[in-house]
Amino acid sequence: MAVLKRVQQWATFARIWHIYDAAWQNPFESAGVLKKYLTGLYKPIYHPMNDCGDHIVVINSAEIALPGDEWKKRVYFHHTGYPGGATWTLAWELHEKDPTMILKKAVYSSLDKNLQRRYTMQRLHIFPDANVPSDMLKSISNQIKQLRLVPKRLDTYSEEEIKSFPKIYDYPKPYILK
Amino acid sequence: MSLLRTLLSSSNFSKLIHRSTNIRTVSIIPPLHLKEIKEIKEGNDIVISGHSFESARVPYLVKTSCDDSCPLCQLNLDIKHTDVLILSQFVRSDGCMLPRRITKLCLKQQKKMSTLVTMAQKAGLMPSLNPEKSKKDPKKRFGWKKHNKYFYDA
Ligand SMILES: [Zn+2]
Numbered sequence: 001m002a003v004l005k006r007v008q009q010w011a012t013f014a015r016i017w018h019i020y021d022a023a024w025q026n027p028f029e030s031a032g033v034l035k036k037y038l039t040g041l042y043k044p045i046y047h048p049m050n051d052c053g054d055h056i057v058v059i060n061s062a063e064i065a066l067p068g069d070e071w072k073k074r075v076y077f078h079h080t081g082y083p084g085g086a087t088w089t090l091a092w093e094l095h096e097k098d099p100t101m102i103l104k105k106a107v108y109s110s111l112d113k114n115l116q117r118r119y120t121m122q123r124l125h126i127f128p129d130a131n132v133p134s135d136m137l138k139s140i141s142n143q144i145k146q147l148r149l150v151p152k153r154l155d156t157y158s159e160e161e162i163k164s165f166p167k168i169y170d171y172p173k174p175y176i177l178k
Numbered sequence: 179m180s181l182l183r184t185l186l187s188s189s190n191f192s193k194l195i196h197r198s199t200n201i202r203t204v205s206i207i208p209p210l211h212l213k214e215i216k217e218i219k220e221g222n223d224i225v226i227s228g229h230s231f232e233s234a235r236v237p238y239l240v241k242t243s244c245d246d247s248c249p250l251c252q253l254n255l256d257i258k259h260t261d262v263l264i265l266s267q268f269v270r271s272d273g274c275m276l277p278r279r280i281t282k283l284c285l286k287q288q289k290k291m292s293t294l295v296t297m298a299q300k301a302g303l304m305p306s307l308n309p310e311k312s313k314k315d316p317k318k319r320f321g322w323k324k325h326n327k328y329f330y331d332a
Pocket of ligand 1: 247248249250251252283284285287
């Protein structure tokens with residue numbers, strides 16, 4: 001086999017490491033994208049029996065955003081198996097206990113329900129903040145694009161930027177500025 | 179104030195009220211303009227004077243073609259609740275929405291802007307322009323309110 005072909009073979013079957021910044025992202029929309037990379041669905045060599053999934057490092061999972069009042073409406077159910085062992089935990093309560101859990105559960109339930117699912121989940125590395133082990137960072141070669149724009153807070157703009165931004169209207173002449 | 183008191187005590191004025199209830203034509207305070215108060219000390223005298231000055235918004239005003247419709251309808255912008263630089267223009271420093279006679283918007287746009295302002299405040303994007311007794315820093319809010327949230331704005 002020619003040298004070039006050999007390298008192409010390695011490059012095709014090597015596991016790629018991706019990074020995804022979950023700040024201000026909806027975890028359930030993100031799960032659909034992460035699933036594609038975790039299982040290798042985007043690869044031309046994809047086959048359910050072909051183990052070609054990639055690794056994903058997710059950072060800032062504590063900063064995920066949910067729409068409207070979903071933080072208090074979404075409920076996570078758990079049953080211990082004992083009588084009276086049912087618990088219902090709200091999304092914001094679960095997020096305070098473990099800031100990686102919502103994203104993890106979202107990806108887990110978006111994956112196909114088969115025996116491979118637990119092994120696919122092992123390739124997902126979620127961190128609540130941006131502190132990633134350096135050996136993990138070294139192998140990263142691709143960044144997955146965020147789904148929604150991260151909003152910028154008003155106090156992060158400088159005074160000059162706020163002052164010189166185009167103004168829609170001017171105050172009427174007799175006006176007390178508050 | 180003494181002028182008003184004498185007017186009220188006189189019997190003439192009570193008849194006047196019966197005819198028309200508009201007492202506000204009697205102006206005690208001069209109309210307030212945007213003025214800067216300056217204190218100048220001249221020996222033993224302190225002179226306090228008000229100087230009217232140009233609004234800081236004048237050089238950055240968006241040029242609109244006609245005065246028939248409101249500026250936002252003319253600009254035809256797709257404003258989201260994350261556009262805090264636009265939304266903060268319609269808000270007082272305590273986070274209250276300014277009335278329509280000052281913003282000069284039509285009713286439709288005024289209602290739209292006030293919902294977007296509320297969304298931005300609830301998402302914690304305008305922490306300095308929040309109601310006085312609210313937790314301005316979103317991270318210090320109670321329970322589910324401390325987490326990041328966004329809204330679907332039509
Ligand atoms: Zn209008």
